Amino acid sequence: MTALLVIAAFLLVAVALGLRARRGRDMNLQEWSVGGRGFGTVFVFLLLAGEIYTTFTFLGASGWAYGKGGPAFYILAYASLAYVISYWLLPVVWRFANEHRLVSQSDFFARKFDSPALGALVALVGVVAMVPYLVLQLTGMGLIVSAASYGHLSPHAAVVIGTVALTGYVTVSGIHGSAWTAVLKDVLILGVVVFLGLYLPLHYSGGIGRMFHSVDAARPGFLTLPHQGLSPWWFASTVLLSALGFYLWPHTFSATYSARNPGVFRRNAVFLPLYQLVLLFVFFAGFAALVAVPGLKGADGDLSLLKVTVKSFDPWFVGVVGGAGLLTALVPGSLLLMASATCLAKNVYQLARPAATERTVGRLAKALVPVLAAVALLFTFNGGSAIVNLLLMGYALVTQLFPALLFSLTARRAVTKQGAAAGIVAGVATVAATTLARTTVADLLPFLPQPVKDLNVGIVALLVNTVALLVVSAATRPSAVAAPVPVTGEAG
Amino acid sequence: MRPARKPSPAARTGRVLLPLLGAVPFGGILGGVFFANRVTPYVLGMPFLLFWVVLWVVLSSAVMAAVYRLDPDNREPGEAEEVGP
DSSP states (O other), X not given: OHXXXXXXXXXXXXXXXXXXXXXXXOOOHHHHHHGGGOBOHHHHHHHHHHTTSSXXXXXXXXXXXXXXXXXXXXXXXXXXXXXXXXXXXXXXXXXXXXXXXOOSHHHHHHHHTTOHHHHHHHHHXXXXXXXXXXXXXHHHHXXXXXXXXXXXXXXXXXXXXXXXXXXXXHHHHHHHHHXXXXXXXXXXXXXXXXXXXXXXXXXXXXXXXXXXXXXXXXXXXXXXXXXXXXXXXXXXXXXXXXXXXXXGSHHHXXXXXXXXXXXXXXXXXXXHHHHXXXXXXXXXXXXXXXXXSOOOOGGGGGGHHHHHHHHHSOHHHHHHHHHHXXXXXXXXXXXXXXXXXXXXXXXXXXXXXXXXXXXXXXHXXXXXXXXXXXXXXXXXXXXXXXXXXXXXXXXXXXXXGHHXXXXXXXXXXXXXXXXXXXXXXXHHHHHHHHHHTTOOHHHHOTTSOHHHXXXXXXXXXXXXXXXXXXXXXXXXXXXXXXXXXXXXXXXX | OOOOOXXXXXXXXXXXXXXXXXXXXXXXXXXXXXXXXXXXSOBTTBOHHHHHHHHHHHHHHHHHHHHHXXXXXXXXXXXXXXXXX
């Protein structure tokens, strides 16, 4: 009971912060979704860093370290590369968004390609990609609260309570609430994760080095990548895919609009890589769990961090860990809901009803929040995938927007709106076909050499995507004179 | 769009050179993993593969710090203010 009370207290504080954040503001669509474009380095840092410290980090990273070993290290690798890209990518995106007063990711594509229909397509892809991500946050939230209640609360009941809190929180405060809760969350998660990552290996193995030695002795090869399957080829292609897709999540993309100037991103590109080293301690905790609570299989690996916490500490501290975990679901969950709702209201609904005022769109966006939350809840109850697999699927989908984005910024003239749409559809179809049929590159093309078979299917889809984009663009290109003058982005 | 300015030769070199610098961490992580996929030697208690990834995370930050210092875009005044949400 103690643990649950501590968690409930954290939830109350978060909701109070969210309510407080809206005070004195007229919550129109601009304020609700992009914070009136007034956030400085620190808040953008926290919003974007909040992206890394999600339930995924907390449970998924430790779960994969526990269940898969070496391949889990990809999680530490991809974000740094994404930050390197962000140094050049985000300032250009921000300038264009600022100039045209954009509020969603699909706005960006609609404006760049002069095509509201393309905007609607991007909105739909984004929302579809966000469902697994949201399901991941809700699944994590359920696991955390249920474990912290020592089994008194079923994961289902826990998920429902969490979703209701999340929905109310988002509807009321918008992105301002997320930014303030992100502060609380990051302080808490940093403390908890570093403590667990140092204490658990020390307690169960006598130190980090000793822990790794004993894991290696018990399971030779576990701490490296295997030769087949999750091989170095898988690692490199997955890291690249995730780095390219990192800022293409609709909520991350539009969270960047909240910056007050482009210098914010360039400064953050220096510090964000270091900040995510905290993940290292999550791995330590995951490997320590392997020593302390062995035997969890498959998706149950996601429980490893919680199991070892419950085994090692007093209920009040389990409550603190659970509270930290709850906040890691709340912040990204709220951004996800907000971005999906804004995309649907602004870029799909407004396409059907062009006469709708910004006020109506804003109201509709808020009304869509509970609907989307309910849909995610439904999937959460029917799913059974490990957290990392959900994330990998979302990444594979959302990265399909990358070729169109890149061309729109560098060689806008080379690509038509039909080409961009064809590329996105081809890429998404490839991902969907392989994911739904649960096939891998190896199943489809068994004659290929092993390295190619191990490639992340998202990378293959990206190639299909780019080819479709170029071919259809070439076929639909209007005469050179009639081409609209593109607004070219300027690097840096 | 920023106001049109004549880019200095240094700025033009930077436009090419800085992204090349930014490509270094990609080489270290995406290419390096093929050579670093081993347990020994342990460094700082970590198996070598994990150490390699950690090393490149730190180096990414160092590279971006260098890029930030060298990039003439960051010498513009009036970009250093903080306001909360």
